[in-house]
Amino acid sequence: MTFVITSTCCSDASCIPVCPVQCIRPRPEDPDFHTAEQLYIDPSICIDCAACQEECPVAAIYPEFELPEELEGYLEVNADYFADSPIEESAAPDPIKHTLPAGHATLRVAVVGSGPAGCYAVDELSQIAGVTVSVYDRLPTPFGLVRAGVAPDHPDTKQITGLFGRVLSRPSVRCFFNVEIGRDLSLEELRSSHHAVIWAGGASSDRALGVPGEDLDGCVSAREFVAWYNGHPDQAGRVFDLSGEQVVVVGNGNVALDVARVLVQPVDALRRTDMADAAIEALADHGVRDVVITARRGPEHAACTSGELAELARVPGVVVRAESDEVAALGDSPRKAKLLAESGDRSRDDAERGVTFRFGLTPVSIEDDGTGRVAAVTYRRADGETETIPASLVVKAIGYRGLPVPGLPFDEDSGRFVHQEGRVVDGATGSVVTGVYCSGWIKRGATGTIGTNRVDARETVASLLADLAAGVLPEPTGDADEIATLVDARVPQVVDRNAWNRIDRAERDAGAASAVRRPRAKLTAIDALLAAARQ
Numbered sequence: 001m002t003f004v005i006t007s008t009c010c011s012d013a014s015c016i017p018v019c020p021v022q023c024i025r026p027r028p029e030d031p032d033f034h035t036a037e038q039l040y041i042d043p044s045i046c047i048d049c050a051a052c053q054e055e056c057p058v059a060a061i062y063p064e065f066e067l068p069e070e071l072e073g074y075l076e077v078n079a080d081y082f083a084d085s086p087i088e089e090s091a092a093p094d095p096i097k098h099t100l101p102a103g104h105a106t107l108r109v110a111v112v113g114s115g116p117a118g119c120y121a122v123d124e125l126s127q128i129a130g131v132t133v134s135v136y137d138r139l140p141t142p143f144g145l146v147r148a149g150v151a152p153d154h155p156d157t158k159q160i161t162g163l164f165g166r167v168l169s170r171p172s173v174r175c176f177f178n179v180e181i182g183r184d185l186s187l188e189e190l191r192s193s194h195h196a197v198i199w200a201g202g203a204s205s206d207r208a209l210g211v212p213g214e215d216l217d218g219c220v221s222a223r224e225f226v227a228w229y230n231g232h233p234d235q236a237g238r239v240f241d242l243s244g245e246q247v248v249v250v251g252n253g254n255v256a257l258d259v260a261r262v263l264v265q266p267v268d269a270l271r272r273t274d275m276a277d278a279a280i281e282a283l284a285d286h287g288v289r290d291v292v293i294t295a296r297r298g299p300e301h302a303a304c305t306s307g308e309l310a311e312l313a314r315v316p317g318v319v320v321r322a323e324s325d326e327v328a329a330l331g332d333s334p335r336k337a338k339l340l341a342e343s344g345d346r347s348r349d350d351a352e353r354g355v356t357f358r359f360g361l362t363p364v365s366i367e368d369d370g371t372g373r374v375a376a377v378t379y380r381r382a383d384g385e386t387e388t389i390p391a392s393l394v395v396k397a398i399g400y401r402g403l404p405v406p407g408l409p410f411d412e413d414s415g416r417f418v419h420q421e422g423r424v425v426d427g428a429t430g431s432v433v434t435g436v437y438c439s440g441w442i443k444r445g446a447t448g449t450i451g452t453n454r455v456d457a458r459e460t461v462a463s464l465l466a467d468l469a470a471g472v473l474p475e476p477t478g479d480a481d482e483i484a485t486l487v488d489a490r491v492p493q494v495v496d497r498n499a500w501n502r503i504d505r506a507e508r509d510a511g512a513a514s515a516v517r518r519p520r521a522k523l524t525a526i527d528a529l530l531a532a533a534r535q
């Protein structure tokens with residue numbers, strides 16, 4: 001018997017230290033850790049102790065005999081990972097136990113952003129005796145993209161909020177939500193009242209295609225669309241025209257597949273989720289029949305993971321098509337291309353909706369229907385010809401991009417900070433900005449899964465502690481209560497941990513009261529969130 005890791009794996013690697021026989025790979029120090037789709041268990045070594053399953057924050061690990069039918073293939077997927085590279089040494093990694101350096105009894109850190117990057121940084125810091133952490137978020141709600149990015153039909157992935165909620169509830173952690181740094185408090189005020197600031201604000205903008213027509217009505221970024229259906233207050237009031245039959249999604253990463261799945265999925269499945277009510281209603285009555293997912297390279301470079309692809313192929317009433325001549329040439333293909341080839345071979349006569357994968361198409365312009373709305377996307381094909389694909393909505397799923405932070409150096413080309421192991425650096429001079437660190441997408445770009453942020457945060461916190469030991473961090477002025485008093489004066493509606501718990505309870509109660517017992521019914525307007533916080 002063996003345990004099996006499945007597609008929900010968040011790769012935060014919390015299962016690795018608890019495995020007594022070290023049969024899980026890749027480990028954070030292995031070369032393929034950042035490129036592997038997930039972690040895998042070697043079935044020939046697993047001793048069936050269940051320690052990994054208990055530790056997994058997203059319920060991605062099953063004993064083989066309890067694998068749900070749709071995940072049975074993962075037994076083979078796990079074994080395949082070790083086919084060419086059997087485990088040779090299985091010594092447990094040294095547990096990382098941070099302590100404050102000698103001579104330092106206390107450390108005060110501000111973490112900006114309460115998404116996965118921020119929460120994992122708080123987790124690392126708040127396990128150290130003598131450290132206090134204040135967490136800031138501009139929204140009244142924590143958890144960043146776990147709340148506003150993870151697809152509503154991925155409830156297992158959202159279970160990571162259980163871990164993050166426990167982290168934010170630790171006595172050494174203080175939450176200041178509904179407080180925007182740069183608006184309500186300045187970065188300098190944060191710096192002077194803490195030994196260090198970790199910026200974990202994520203990537204809140206989009207990469208641009210840079211083609212004519214990109215600004216037409218009906219050409220939107222996946223970030224906006226995803227935030228809308230997830231009830232992010234910034235996008236909650238948006239109206240997307242879903243009356244047309246064909247939507248084009250540019251890019252074929254996991255975000256593209258999330259968008260496609262949400263558009264073609266039967267709405268009854270979505271009604272049971274925490275999707276924003278307005279989005280459920282819009283999707284209940286839309287005209288979309290086909291989603292075309294286009295990529296500029298071939299299927300062997302598809303940016304989505306196999307798990308997302310397999311999931312799309314399982315959506316009831318949906319046929320997934322791939323141009324067979326485009327995938328046939330792959331021969332001994334990797335799993336994704338094989339899945340695509342199989343999808344292309346399959347036709348479902350009863351299919352109500354379809355998703356078509358196209359490859360080798362580089363966008364050159366978005367076409368106008370004559371009224372300022374999109375009508376089609378024109379591409380240059382690999383053979384040099386152009387091809388135009390009609391579209392009533394164009395969703396650009398080509399990646400997220402970070403925004404500059406006033407007062408800090410920023411690399412506009414990459415849309416993120418330049419950094420040295422998490423220390424923010426001025427790219428022009430190479431000098432380190434003392435006491436300012438970064439973690440997550442603003443540090444490494446919009447890549448990786450939720451759990452990648454754990455390893456990332458570890459590196460940043462290790463740098464911060466090394467700087468403290470080296471004596472480079474200035475002693476903060478004032479005490480922790482002073483900054484709290486300042487926040488109270490400027491933001492009377494600051495949302496602390498208890499206030500967030502009240503919002504959380506109100507949303508869960510409303511969800512439980514619905515006929516289909518939803519996990520939560522999200523409040524999507526700032527006023528409504530703040531009212532629930534005060535209840």
Ligand code: NAP
Pocket residue numbers: 207208209250251252253254255256258295296297301302303304308362363397398399400446447448449
């Ligand atoms: P992504 O994985 O980086 O995919 C971006 C896609 O856009 C690629 O297909 C890329 O093609 C294409 N692209 C980029 N620039 C383009 C251009 N100028 N013209 C045409 N195509 C262009 O980004 P993402 O889908 O936004 O995902 C971000 C991260 O979140 C990823 O690490 C992803 O795995 C993660 N995520 C995970 C899940 C999950 O685990 N379920 C869900 C959502 C997101 P090229 O390859 O040719 O550049």
